[in-house]
Each structure stands twice: as C-alpha cells, then as structure tokens.
Amino acid sequence: MSPARRRVGAARAALAGSVVASAALWGLAISLLAWLALSAIAGVAGRSASGLANAPGMRSVVALAAGVAVATAVLRRGRRAWSLEAVALWLEEQVPALRYALVTALDARFAGADPALERAVAAARWERPLRRALARTLLPPLAAVAAAAVLTWVLTPGVAMGRNGERGAPARSAPARATSADAPSRLAPLRASVMPPAYSREPEQTLHEPSTIAALVGARVVLTGRGSAAGIVAAAGDAAAAVAEIGSEWRLELAMPTRAAAIRIRDRRFERIIVLEPRADSVPVTTLTSPPRDTVFRTPGGTLGLTADAQDDIGLSAGWLEFIVSSGEGESFSFRSGTVGRGTFGGSKRGNLRATLSLDALGLKAGDVVHLRAVVRDNNAVSGVSVGYSETRTLRIARLGEYDSVAVEGAPPPEADRSEVSQRMLIMLAEALERRRQSLSRTALTGESGRIARDQARLRRRVGEIIFARLGGEGSAEHAHGDDDAASGAGGRRLTPAELLKAAEAATGSGVGEALDFEGDETPVVAINRPLLEAYNAMWDAERELGVGEPRRALPHMRAALAAIQKARAAERVYLRGRPPAVVVDLDKVRLGGKLENVGAEPRTPRADASSPAAARAARLVAAIGLLVGDPRGASDSLALLRVDAVESAPSLARALGDAIEALRAGRDATAALRSARRAAAGEPASRSQLLRWGGAW
Amino acid sequence: MSEFVFATAQYESGDWDSAPLVPPNIIDSVARYTGIEVAPTGAIVPLSSSDLFRYPLVYATGHLPVRFTAAERANLRTFTERGGMLFVDDHNHDIDGAFHKTASEEIRAAVGPLVQLPNSHALYRAFFRFPDGPPATSHELNGWGDNLVHAHLQAVMHGDRVAVLYSNKDYSSEWGYHPDNKRFLSVDNTRFAVNIVVYALTR
Numbered sequence: 001m002s003p004a005r006r007r008v009g010a011a012r013a014a015l016a017g018s019v020v021a022s023a024a025l026w027g028l029a030i031s032l033l034a035w036l037a038l039s040a041i042a043g044v045a046g047r048s049a050s051g052l053a054n055a056p057g058m059r060s061v062v063a064l065a066a067g068v069a070v071a072t073a074v075l076r077r078g079r080r081a082w083s084l085e086a087v088a089l090w091l092e093e094q095v096p097a098l099r100y101a102l103v104t105a106l107d108a109r110f111a112g113a114d115p116a117l118e119r120a121v122a123a124a125r126w127e128r129p130l131r132r133a134l135a136r137t138l139l140p141p142l143a144a145v146a147a148a149a150v151l152t153w154v155l156t157p158g159v160a161m162g163r164n165g166e167r168g169a170p171a172r173s174a175p176a177r178a179t180s181a182d183a184p185s186r187l188a189p190l191r192a193s194v195m196p197p198a199y200s201r202e203p204e205q206t207l208h209e210p211s212t213i214a215a216l217v218g219a220r221v222v223l224t225g226r227g228s229a230a231g232i233v234a235a236a237g238d239a240a241a242a243v244a245e246i247g248s249e250w251r252l253e254l255a256m257p258t259r260a261a262a263i264r265i266r267d268r269r270f271e272r273i274i275v276l277e278p279r280a281d282s283v284p285v286t287t288l289t290s291p292p293r294d295t296v297f298r299t300p301g302g303t304l305g306l307t308a309d310a311q312d313d314i315g316l317s318a319g320w321l322e323f324i325v326s327s328g329e330g331e332s333f334s335f336r337s338g339t340v341g342r343g344t345f346g347g348s349k350r351g352n353l354r355a356t357l358s359l360d361a362l363g364l365k366a367g368d369v370v371h372l373r374a375v376v377r378d379n380n381a382v383s384g385v386s387v388g389y390s391e392t393r394t395l396r397i398a399r400l401g402e403y404d405s406v407a408v409e410g411a412p413p414p415e416a417d418r419s420e421v422s423q424r425m426l427i428m429l430a431e432a433l434e435r436r437r438q439s440l441s442r443t444a445l446t447g448e449s450g451r452i453a454r455d456q457a458r459l460r461r462r463v464g465e466i467i468f469a470r471l472g473g474e475g476s477a478e479h480a481h482g483d484d485d486a487a488s489g490a491g492g493r494r495l496t497p498a499e500l501l502k503a504a505e506a507a508t509g510s511g512v513g514e515a516l517d518f519e520g521d522e523t524p525v526v527a528i529n530r531p532l533l534e535a536y537n538a539m540w541d542a543e544r545e546l547g548v549g550e551p552r553r554a555l556p557h558m559r560a561a562l563a564a565i566q567k568a569r570a571a572e573r574v575y576l577r578g579r580p581p582a583v584v585v586d587l588d589k590v591r592l593g594g595k596l597e598n599v600g601a602e603p604r605t606p607r608a609d610a611s612s613p614a615a616a617r618a619a620r621l622v623a624a625i626g627l628l629v630g631d632p633r634g635a636s637d638s639l640a641l642l643r644v645d646a647v648e649s650a651p652s653l654a655r656a657l658g659d660a661i662e663a664l665r666a667g668r669d670a671t672a673a674l675r676s677a678r679r680a681a682a683g684e685p686a687s688r689s690q691l692l693r694w695g696g697a698w
Numbered sequence: 699m700s701e702f703v704f705a706t707a708q709y710e711s712g713d714w715d716s717a718p719l720v721p722p723n724i725i726d727s728v729a730r731y732t733g734i735e736v737a738p739t740g741a742i743v744p745l746s747s748s749d750l751f752r753y754p755l756v757y758a759t760g761h762l763p764v765r766f767t768a769a770e771r772a773n774l775r776t777f778t779e780r781g782g783m784l785f786v787d788d789h790n791h792d793i794d795g796a797f798h799k800t801a802s803e804e805i806r807a808a809v810g811p812l813v814q815l816p817n818s819h820a821l822y823r824a825f826f827r828f829p830d831g832p833p834a835t836s837h838e839l840n841g842w843g844d845n846l847v848h849a850h851l852q853a854v855m856h857g858d859r860v861a862v863l864y865s866n867k868d869y870s871s872e873w874g875y876h877p878d879n880k881r882f883l884s885v886d887n888t889r890f891a892v893n894i895v896v897y898a899l900t901r
Contacts, residue, residue, distance in 0.1 A: 324763050324796055333761050335796035371711070371763045392711050392765035583722035585738045585877055587729045594730035594886060600827040602820065604900055 004105040004121040005084070011130055012087040018137040019078030023071040025141030031067030032148035035059055078137070094129035185270035186227035186250065192274075194256075195220040199381040200281075200314050201347065211640060211661045214277040216314075218382030219256040221276070223265070224249050231268060236276070237261040258383065260647035262640060273640045275661075277647050277654075284312035284388035286319065286353075286374040291393050300364035300397045306341060308353040308374035308390055316345035317385065319376035321355050327368045336362075339375075347379055359395075370395040423539075423562045426456055430551040430558060437551070446549035453546035456558070460539035463565075467532050535564035617646060617653065618681040625674060628664075636664045639677075653680035701735040702728070702899060705753035707784070709745045709770055712762035712797070716789050717870035720757065724891040726877035731892050732825065734899070745770040750777050755898035759787045759870040763800040771808040778809050778854070778861035783898040785863045789870045798866060805854060809862050812852040821851075821860060824897040826889045832865070833890050835872040859901055863894065 038059040080086040088102050101120040104110050110117070192210045196202035197218045207213060213221055225232075229245035234252050241263070244251050252265065256278050263274045290307040306321050320342040327334050341355025353374055362370065374390040429452050437445060538561035545554035624638035643657040660673035704721045708714050721740030728736045743749050743756065746769035750756065756777070766774065778784065786805065788797050802812055815821065817831030831850060838847040854862035873888050880886055 324800075326762050326796060333790060333795070335763070337796070369762065371765065373765060389765075391767055392763075394711065582739055583719065583876065585722050585726045585729060587725075587736065587738050590726055590730045590877070592730065592733065594727070596731060598827045598889075599731075599825060600823060601825045601896065602823045604820070 002105065002118065004102060004118060007121070008084055008088050008091065008102065008106065011091060011126065012081065012084055014130060014134060015078075015081040015087060015137075018134045019075060019081050022078070022137045022141045023074035025138070025145050026074050027067035027071030029067075029141060029144035029148045030070040031063045032145075032152055034066040035063035036148070036151055038062060074141075091124075091126050091129075095124050095126050098124050183268075186225050186232060186267045187265055187270050187272040189226065190272065190274075191224045193222040193224070195222075197382045199347075199379045209665070210274055211636075211665055212275040212277055212643070212658050213256075214279055215256045216382075217256055217258050217278045217280055221254055221256055223252040223263070223274070226250075232265065233267075234263060234265045236263045260644045262644045271637070273637045275640050275643050275647075275658075281378065281380045281383065281386060282313045283386040284310060284316055284376045284378045286310040286376045286388050286390045288321075288372065288374050288390040288393055291372070291395065294394045294396075296396045296398050297359070298398050300362075300366070300368065301360050302358075304357045304359060304395070306353075306355045306357055306372065306374075308376075309350075310345070310352065310374070310376040310388070311350045312376070312378045312388075313349070315347035315349060315379045316351050317347070317377050317379045318342065318344045319351070319353050319374060321353055321357075322373055322375050323357065323362075324371040325362055325364065325368055326371065327365060329367060345376075351376075364397050366397050367399045368397045423459060423535075423558065423565060426452055426459065427555065427558045427562060429455075430546070430555050434551045434555065442549065445551075449546045449549045449551050449554075452551070453543050453554075456539055456543040456546055456554075460536060460543060463532055463536050463539065467536060531564045531568035535561040535568065538564060613649060614681070614683055617642065617650060618678075621653075621657075621677060621681045625678075632664065636661055639664070650680065653677055656680050701737050702895070703737045703753060704728075704740040704895070705743045705750075705756045706740055707745045707750075707756045707758035708742050709758065709760075709764065710767050711765040712760040713789075714758065714760050715742075716761055717759050717787075717874045719874045719876055720759070720870055723873045723875065723877045723880070723888055724757075724895065726880065727886065727888040727892050728895050730880075730886075731889070732896065734895070746773050748773070750774075751780060751782065753782070755783050755785060755895060757785045757787070759789045760797055760801075761789045763796040764804050765800060766804045766808060771804065774808045778856060781859075783860060783863065784809075785865075785894055785898075787865045787868065787870045789868060802852075802864065805862055805864065810854045810856075812854055812862070812864050815851045815853040815860070815863070817850060819853075819860075820901065821863070821893060821897045824893040824900070826893055828890060828893070832867060833887065835867045835869060835887075837868045837871055860897065 080090075084106065085103070088106050092098050092100060092102055098120065101117050102124065105117045105121050188209070190209055192207040192213055194205040194207065194213060194215045196204070196216050200216055202216070205215075215221065226249055228248075229243045229250035232243045232250050234241040234243050236254050237257070241252055241254055243265075244253075252263075254263075256276060258278055258280070260278060261276045263276060265272045265274070286308050287310075288306070288308045290305055308319070308321060310316055310319050320339045322337070322339050324335055324337040327336075340357055341353050343351075343353055345351040353376075357370075357372075359370075364370070371392050371394055373392045375387060377385050377387045380386055430449075433440075433445070433448050433452065440448070538557045542554040542557035542561060545551070545557065620638070620642050624635050624642060627635035627638060639657050639661050643654050643661065646654040646657060656673055656677035656679075660670045660677055663670035663673050704725050706714070706721055725736055725738065725740060728734050741753070743753060745756075745758075746767060750773055774784065784805075786801055788795065788801065790797050805812060817829075822828040822831060832848070834847050848866045851867070852864040853860045854864075869891070873891060880888070
C-alpha cells in the first residue's frame, strides 16, 4: 500500500468514527427529550389519560425509536465518509495546493507511475481541516446530550430523590423511581402513630392529618402516607430524616425530641409542616407533711413521726426521708447525714412516705440542728431520672439559757475601745507614781500627778464626746457646758448621771430605740449610755484627785471608770439575731483613698443589644397573617414554624396558634384563634402606678 | 444612673446573716478604689422576693445546709437569666461540707452545674490584676477548714458570662471586719471584691 493511500485511509477512519459517534449522541439526546416530552404530555393529560401518555414502558419504547431514527438519519447523511475516493476529494477541496495529485495518486492506473505525485502528497498537511471537521461533527450532538441530561435531572423527581438520597437518606430508603411531576401529593392523607416510652405505660395514639403532634420526650412517632417513598424528602429541624417504603406506603419514623421542632416533608412541589411538641416528664413533687413546720426542742430526746406525700405526672419510682444534723457554732461546724423511710412506689402516680426518727439515736446535743426533707424520684428511662425534693424543716435543740440572752455577733470595735486602752495606761501610770511616791518630793509628785490628770481630762472629754454625739449628734455638747465644768447644770450644780441623761433625752426628743426592752423603768437612752456616764463621772473624780497630787485616792475612781468602760464595751457587742449591725460607710472619707496597685482593667467587648423575643414573635405573627389572603398555605406554614418557637417561651401563644392552624387546615374561620394569638403575642397589658412623663405632644 | 447597692441574699434555710460586716467592707473598698456611685449601706433581699431583680449582684453565704424553697429556686433562675450575678461564698471554707454539698446542689437545680473557673478569666482582670487567680485567704494559709488552698473558684456560666460565682475560700471570714480596721492591713485583702463588683456591673 502506497503512503498516500495509508494517509487517506487514516483520515477516512477518523471521519467515519466521528459520524458514528455523532449519530449515537444525537440518538441519545433525542431519546431523552422525547421521553421528557411524553412524560409532560402524560402529566397534562392526568391520571385519567390512557395509552401512550400514561404508560411508562411505552413512553420509553417511543423515545428509543425516535433516537434510533435520528441516529440512522445521521449515519445516512455521513455515509460518504466510508468512501476512500470521496474522502480524497474532500481533502483535495480542503487543501487546493494538491492540484488533484492525491486523487491521481490513489487511482490504480497511475499508482507508482510518477514519484513526483507521491512527494506532492507527502508534503501536503490536512490535519487542521480534519480536526475542524471532527469538531463540527461532534460538538452539536454533545451539547444536545448535555442539555437533555440537565432537563432530565431537573424535571424528573426520581433523579432528584437520588440526589437527596446521597445527602441524607440511608441506603435502605426506597430506590428512586419516577413519579409524575404533576401527580397528586403523596403527603395527604397522612397518619401519625405515637408510641409513648415504655416506662410511661401510656397507650399508643393514632392521629389523622395532624398539624401538631404532642407527646412525651422520647416517644416514637411514625408518619405514614400512601404511595412510594421515591422523591419524598423529610427533615426534622435541621437534620434530614429517612423516608422508607413499606408495601404501598411511605413511612417516616423518628423520636420525639427534647425541644419543639418542625418536620418538613416535601414531595416534589408539595410540602407539609408538622410541629413536634414535646411534653417533658415533670419532676416529681413531694411535700413533707409532718413535721409541718420548723420546731425548737427543749431537750434532745424522744421520737419524731415523719410523713411525706409524693406525686408525679407519669409514675414514681422510689423515695426516702433525708436528714442532716449540724452541730457547732461560730466558725466550727460538723455535719452528719442519713436517710430513713426508704420506699418504692412501683410506678404509681401518688404515694406517701412514713418513718420514725429517734432523736435519742441521733445523739443530739444542745444547739444541734436537724434538717429534714423528703426526696422522691420518678421512672424516667429516656432523659434520665428526675428527683424531687420537699421543703426543708429544721428542728433545733435549744441551748441552755438561750432564752435569757440574744445571739452575739461579731461587731466593729466600739469607739470606747480606744478609751479603755488609754484608761488602763493611766491606771498603770498612777500605780507606778504611787509606788515611787516615797522617793519623790511633793512638787515632783504634784507635777507628775498633774500630767496624768491632764491626760485623764483629755480622756474624759473623749468619752463625753461619744456620749453627747450619741444623744444628740453634737460631739461638742460637753463644751457648751464649759470645759472646766462639763457636767454642770445651768445653775452651776453638777448633775447626777440620771439627771444628765434625762436632760439629754429631752434634748433629742426622739426616745431612741423604744422598741427594745430594758431593765426597770429606764429608757433606752439612759440604759445604753449609763455605763459611759458612770465612767465619765469617775474620770472626773479621778482627775480632781490627780490634780491635787493624790494618785492613791484617784486610783479607785480610775478603776471604776475602767470597769464602766468594760461594761459599755460588752453592751456594744450585743446584736439581735436577724438584725445585723448597720455599718454606714463614710463614702466621702474613703472615696478613692486606696492604693491603686496592680490595677489593669481590660476593656470589655460590648454586647449586642438584646432584642425582644416577644416583639420578634409579634412581628412574625403579623407577617404570617398578612400572607393569609394571597398564600394561605404559606401562612399556615409560617404559623406552624412560629408555633415551634413559641412552645417553650410563650405557651399561651403556642396554644392559640395551634387552634388557628387547625382551623385553617380544616377550612374553618380562624379569626377568633388568630385574635387570641395576637393578644397572646402582645403580652399582658402593662399597668403603671403613675402617668408617663409628658412627651411634648398630645 | 442609680447608685450601686450591695445586696445580701436572705434565704429561708441556714444562717444567711453569718457575715454582716462583709457588705460594708466591700462597699468601703468599692468607694476606696473606684468612682462607682455606691450606697453607704448594703441591702438585705429575700431570695424569693421580686426585689431581687433590683440588684445586679447578690451575695450569699452561710455555714449551715442550704435548701432553697421552690420560690427561691425559681426566682434565682430568673435573676441569673436576666443578667444578675450571684456570689456564693462557703463560710466553712471546705469542699465537702454540708454547705458546699447542699449549696452546689441547689445552684445546680436552680441555675446549672458549677464548673471550674479558669484563673485566666476576665474576672481576675476586671479591675485589679490577679494573675494567679483568686487570692488565697488567711484561713486557707493557716490550714483551717479542709486544709487546702483552693486554686480555683467555681462558676455557672451563661454563655461567656458568670451567672453564679462560687467560692470555697471563705472570703466571708477574710473580709468580715469593720472597714475602719482596713488601715491596719499592709495590703487590702478586699481588693478582689472590687473585681467581683466591677465584673458584675460591666459584663
């Protein structure tokens, strides 16, 4: 075979192959398009149509025949590609420089006659026009096939189901099968079977055409509809749910979640939303009926009957009575605990606990406190056992003599403390002076005693300030009487403590602390300040003796003053339990007076404004109601989704929405239910105790 | 803006009033170190009262077992959900005592479980810097209580916010003195209380 014949043969094979491929592609594209067209015709004709339109097998045959016919036509049109001479002439046309050398070289009569012909053919280049011809032949049918495939992908439910099946459905889902695009919805009629958890012992329920399914958390919910599962897509909340096919029905099975959710089921253009409304298993409730109140026992003995009632919405499992004994006081406490009266309820909804507690066996001491409560648990095997507790009763064993006193709490150091320390020092100085008395001259003794007297006078004035500040808030009241005659009356006569206090109380006119009880007929003012007044007068006497150089005679007065201060100090530390001392911080005095070391506050990230969930719900409700006229199905779905969000946070709104949805789906008038929903969404009317400030306009 | 009022929680069980000097001491520190407008006296608020919602920070302490009533539990839950912060300090400074066990149980039931608060939390940088976490108390250092120096505080978190701050460190004893005596301390041991207040008011 000559080189020229070999080259032309290769070109012929490429052209013939492209014709065959083109025929196959055109045939495939036409088959797909024909099948889609026939399916569309069948959809328009409806289920009542018969014959070609409604027979899937026949549609396929017709589509295949159309494809074969077109392929045959294409092959026939390109039949010249099988002829070597025709291909050579086509190449001569594409490469004019050959000047018929190629046709001549292939002619048997001239084959090998002229080497110049073979050289001319060998020099010719026809690869480029050959590639262009191949592209022209293959690209149009390829595009047609791609378009047909896309149309099939988009318009055929079976293919769509397969796509979704890859994303969410498990392998056991039904295989994709074609369902007519305009076939009736398989989402109605819809039946829901609700199987509560076994521990609840509640019966199975069947609901028809449900818009809401309310059940215990963990209940098994099975939705069933007619038809195959092919093309039905479902999601519960954000998670895809598997739709299976059993016999002639599709079936969706899921567990009741812990939070409200919406199930969306889609069948082609049909969609259905069902609200899952979980009902949580309530925590069991128990009440300690005996002892009915807190008690104080005078002696730690005897027995105590304990009883408690219990109830649960589903069923009780067990219960017991629990006690804790706390002993000690102040910063030192010890504790013991235990249980009595443990019992089981066998799943009943009501029950009671009984026990006897021996106080002797507990070994209680004075001051001990017994804390009692009942504990019950339910049977919840799904979300975990819930435990309920009763209120706690406390039984206290009285302390000896506790009724004669009040509890003593920690207290700030009273102002008199400073005086007390100083008085001790003055006594020590006076005693030391008295011991050295024999070795001192009268002048030296008088001089040193005079210095102690001046300190004593200073201390007396400080005590006086405390007294007068308390009585009338006027710290310098003593000075009003003259520095040298502090406790003298108007007539220059020195007042007794009782007279002075009486005058002070009259001056204040308040009768401070009248609610408190004090001994005898003394008013609180006199009773509280008497010790300090006694100290004040004793200091006065001591000061006088020290001033004349008689520390020995001054010492009894000084010791009396110290004893009185001690008494006042003890009185300061008594506080009634439940009324802690009200320490008032002098803010102006301490403001920004601290050392700012190791300060390094970091800037905080501002939080987003808190939006009002109630306002958002109200806006969604208004928007959903607005859809009612133009898109009632969309409105119903919007209300259902709003209900999902409202189940936990706004139960009254959720109830009203449920009524409205049921009414809408049943074709009834939903006005009343929607009005209730709007009222619930708006919330309770706000009432104010006073008018709002005027806003500038009526 | 109204002034900050330091509130002490009054609950039905236990000795809620065991640390009466802590509030004035903290109030003193808030005034001493910050410009926060603060009331000169604290308030006592029943945990079951709606008055609870008037206070951004509520302090609770005690030695005895804590058993909240249903009303207290519900109120506390709402209080923390609305942004309030509860600071609970075990006055027994231990980890397995009756107060700790009962209080943590009640907190879990009312608000949520306590988790360990990392020492890098913003609470320790809210005003003063505490790079090592919560300051140790003298009771811990002396070996009283459970003989431990607790390295962390615990908390119930609502998102990134502390809803309940729980301490086993017995700050109630550490801070339970008259504020006038603060002048005797070389380092004020109530500075951490300022962080708690600033955190509660700003986060």
